[in-house]
Amino acid sequence: GIQVEQSPPDLIxxxxxNSTLRCNFSDSVNNxxxxxxxxxxxxxxxxxxxxxxxxNGRLSATTVATERYSLLYISSSQTTDSGxxxxxxxxxxxxxxxFGKGTKLTVNP
Amino acid sequence: xxxxxxxxxxxIKTRGQQAxxxxxxxxGHTSVYWYQQALGLGLQFLLWYDEGEERNRGNFPPRxxxxxxxxxxxxxxxxxxxxxxxxxxxCASSRRKKTGYSNQPQHFGDxxxxxxx
Numbered sequence: 001g002i003q004v005e006q007s008p009p010d011l012i013x014x015x016x017x018n019s020t021l022r023c024n025f026s027d028s029v030n031n032x033x034x035x036x037x038x039x040x041x042x043x044x045x046x047x048x049x050x051x052x053x054x055x056n057g058r059l060s061a062t063t064v065a066t067e068r069y070s071l072l073y074i075s076s077s078q079t080t081d082s083g084x085x086x087x088x089x090x091x092x093x094x095x096x097x098x099f100g101k102g103t104k105l106t107v108n109p
Numbered sequence: 110x111x112x113x114x115x116x117x118x119x120x121i122k123t124r125g126q127q128a129x130x131x132x133x134x135x136x137g138h139t140s141v142y143w144y145q146q147a148l149g150l151g152l153q154f155l156l157w158y159d160e161g162e163e164r165n166r167g168n169f170p171p172r173x174x175x176x177x178x179x180x181x182x183x184x185x186x187x188x189x190x191x192x193x194x195x196x197x198x199x200c201a202s203s204r205r206k207k208t209g210y211s212n213q214p215q216h217f218g219d220x221x222x223x224x225x226x
Contacts, residue, residue, distance in 0.1 A: 031212040041146075041197050041220050048214035086152065090212045094165045095140060095203070096154040097215060 006100035023087035113218035134202030147196035
């Protein structure tokens with residue numbers, strides 16, 4: 001089945017810093033989602049981005065489908081950005097999502 | 110628009126018991142998905158329901174089962190609970206995928222945290 005790899009696994013930032021999270025996937029996809037899981041376990045939709053670039057406030061994402069990767073940019077990070085960031089793609093010709101292992105982000109004040 | 114709602118928030122059971130978790134999708138969504146997030150194992154796909162039918166199943170034993178009702182809400186049942194079933198169970202919903210189009214984005218509920226003592 002499709003493999004999803006995220007890097008880095010852990011990231012520690014000072015408030016105000018910028019960061020880039022990467023998601024590589026092993027096969028072509030028609031859909032990619034980025035999520036933020038907060039410390040309470042809630043999985044929050046950030047982007048639905050099969051290709052191209054999208055921006056939402058301090059966050060933006062770019063997917064280059066032909067090269068099988070996606071990037072999530074976080075600018076001017078805040079402590080509330082802490083949590084785990086997951087990317088997910090459809091797997092096995094099905095509607096199910098296959099998740100990467102996530103990037104754990106800690107933003108210190 | 111109300112999001113995906115799950116109940117209960119927390120559930121504590123003992124080994125061998127049965128657990129029932131519930132999920133109401135976003136209005137207009139016909140597909141419901143269940144995922145398990147156990148410590149150290151990441152987010153794993155459990156079940157997918159659409160239009161009342163089970164469409165796909167992840168690599169879980171048959172004691173994990175569920176159903177989807179005519180109003181598109183769903184139940185996940187776990188029988189003969191084992192300690193390793195302790196996890197956060199997340200439900201997601203999406204609109205039906207149109208043939209020839211990309212998969213629809215999935216939207217997640219806040220989860221049910223199941224603890225097995």
